[in-house]
Amino acid sequence: MEQQKRPYWLAAAVALWGIVWVWQGLRLPLTDRYAYIGPGLPVVGIGAGLVILALILALQIRGGVPFEEQSAEDVSADHHVSWYGLAFAAAGAAVPMLTMRHLGFVITCMLAFWLITRAFRSPRPALDLVIGAVVSLGAWYLFRLLGVQLGGLLPIAGI
Amino acid sequence: MIRTLIGAAAAVVTTAGLAMADPAVVMAPGGPGGGYDAMARQPFEAMAADGIFTDGATFTNRGGAGGTIGLAEFVNANRGNDNAVMSMGSILVGGILLNDSPVTLEDVTPLARLINDTGVVAVGTNSPFQTIDDLVAAMKENLGGVSIGGGSAGGVDHIAAALIAQGAGLDPKAVNYIAYDSGADAVTAIGGGAITAAISGVSEFKPMADAGRIRILAVTSEERFPGIDAPSLKEAGIDVAIGNWRGWVGAPDMSEEGRQMWLDRLTRMHEGEAWQKVLETQGWEDAFLAGEDFVAFLEEEKARQAGVLRDIGLID
């Protein structure tokens, strides 16, 4: 893929991050009466560092530096990318943001569990949902018993 | 018959529900071992000892920035939780003003003021300064050369340091104040001579003074403090008296029943024996003020601190 050989957007993202930090840092007091280093100076310094590193990365990318994916267990040898798997896994990681407050820990975890099993192409969706429900309920009950604050069973209904 | 059975079952379920431990969620908006930390934990010990509240509690420590970091987290995490309380005090009132905190005491449910902790000015045992006059003389000579440690920036300790400078005719804004997360950190700093002097509560400094690690030069109360061989600042000719009161607030949007329940528990605790013992061992002065009186006091305190902070140039 062409985009993977020349991922200029990586450098752009890092540079943007740095620019936001420099901009925010400059709005804070830069110096301090005795320490000289005020609250803003480290922000500007780190932001500037990110910008400089982004420029070096951009130069490296132009020079054709290779980006080899990291090895991990269970990863196919040819690093074949399954957008289906990524989309479902990302949905699993995103779903707590949407449901945790209103639907509570158990339902959220059940959904997240099911989405991850989809991402890994588990063959039995209905069974996965049941397993997810059992594991979530078990974790919720057990860790609540041990004092971890996980919220109610179904907050929107007040329990 | 069936009805009795159901009734009995219901009774069993209810008692089981009551008997099941329901620990309180407690925020201490200061570093471990500091004043807010003790203020969060000690009342639970006393209530447990007197059998007023025995379900235990889970504590969270979030220090820094005058307690506003802890306050923000408390407000974010516990809205409407009748079982959540937070220790707080005068440093938090100042911290909110200083940081222009978007989360304020308007967001929480005031419960009670419990104690007052007199401040002390201390140096290490090896320090050349023997009296508070020595210290003030050194400040007059080179204000920047006298580094004074204490709790977070703009807190009671910082205000006391600035007021001492002002009382000595110096620029209160130019005090070389070093903020620490807790008094426990500041005490090792003066004990080892890393900084010149430190200001913190009696409860945090007295044990180290008794152990011969640090020397207390003055106390910040109006009069001398029993058990401490040092003059009050007023006695030493510096017109400063400032205390660090502490108390409890409840979760944002706490129900009226929840508020009454905690007020009742605190009132009973205050009358109990265990609490008297805690006051004694911690070196705290009793300053119990509950309910509406505490709300009024909070308003006064807010206005007073805003005035002082403005006078010494810490807010505009």
Add this chain to the structure above:
Amino acid sequence: MDALAALFDGFAIALQPINLMWALIGTFMGTAVGVLPGIGPALTIALLLPVTANVAPTSAFIMFAGIFYGAMYGGSTTSILLNTPGESGSMMTALEGNKMARKGRGAAALATAAIGSFVAGTIATLGLTFLAPPIAELAFIFTPPDYFALMLLAFLSVSVVLGASRVRGFIALFIGLALGLMGIDSQSGVQRLTFGLPALLDGVEMTVVLVSLFAIGETLYVASRFAGQPPNLNPLAGGAWMTRADWRRSWKPWLRGTAIGFPIGALPAGGSEIPTFLSYAAERRLTAHPEEFGHGAIEGVAGPEAANNASAAGVLVPLLTLGLPTSATAAILLAAFQNYGLQPGPLLFINSGDLVWALIASLYVGNLMLLILNLPLVGLWVRLLFIPRPYLYAGILIFALVGIWGVANSWMDLAMMFGVGLMGYVMRVYDFPIAPVLIGLILGPMAEVQLRRALAIGQGDPMALVSTPLSAVLVTICVLILVVPPVLSWRRARRVAAGST
């Protein structure tokens, strides 16, 4: 010797069968909660404290010691087997430990972690028994310049984890530093980079970033490239036990890790992170098998795990001798001690000697119990890897959610989990190292505070940073680390050039 006699009295109590049972229960519960990602030792102990309220004081102490060491150790199992470190102290364990597990050496990695924790815990408890007062003095000796120099050294020495591409390593480090700046600045009280969001006032929660980068990032990455085949490696392929070579390579890192972890753990700003970083860096420099580092070197598990456990015992030193709680864990311990009428401080051994000795004896017993409980379980734990992949990764997500949601119930943390998880995915695809982000996030804020304190005390004079003997020595070591290798390679290059002409 009075101390020895008192200690034996303590043992006589701690070794009663009923008390041994309490120790076992405590260790088990500590380990069970400690394995949760995001729930560190402090929270584990706080959560389990109420359980000890129902038993007699001595039994409670014994149970307590078990919880204490169990909580410290719990994180290493998930770090090694699933590459999901749950707290900062076990991050370095994950680096080499997970690589070992992937090679089928998971059992050996777990064993060296368990035995290393035992050795370090026992030596550190011995140190606590006989050397506590002098070690406690370190708290007074260290000044802001010393702390800053120590952190500088930690920064420099962990540069070894920056990975093959220095630029990408530094970007990862700076991302961590940038994240660490968010929140209210403790030295001035000014809000930094909060973008008007109250949820960001308390800064970025380190454990959320840790769990998201490792667990969520890994899940996304593997899901997108999953081969679909069942687990293809036998976790027990490399033998269920440590080989003779493993022992030979482990014992020195255990001792070095202990020597690094115990004193630094006793410092007010020490914590468990700096010792594990320094231990990992030291093992990587001293090893006879440098080629194995980054691919599963057992020294890289043995050292940091020992350092982690030793630092835990170190925390007890200032607590028991001075009454100073120097970490969240210590503050919770202090509260527990006070429950039983123990007032830690200079007078502790005089006022309540018998209880203290029972506690210290319990620490030895708890430590031993940890080993007895965990070594036989090693074979069971590695079977976690046989769980079908859909359920394994889905389960990891649930445990991560318990940790992240259970700590603060904050929506911002969940959003952070998703965002940082995606970042972890991108970093894996484009080969950015993960660990430097956490190193920047952990060390950055500590170093900044100490630097600004040191400069303020010295009224802006940069020489204040080397004003104490210790800071001067540490800074000199830092300079040597930076200067010596290039000079050596330059001379070698010259000699080669001279030889060829």
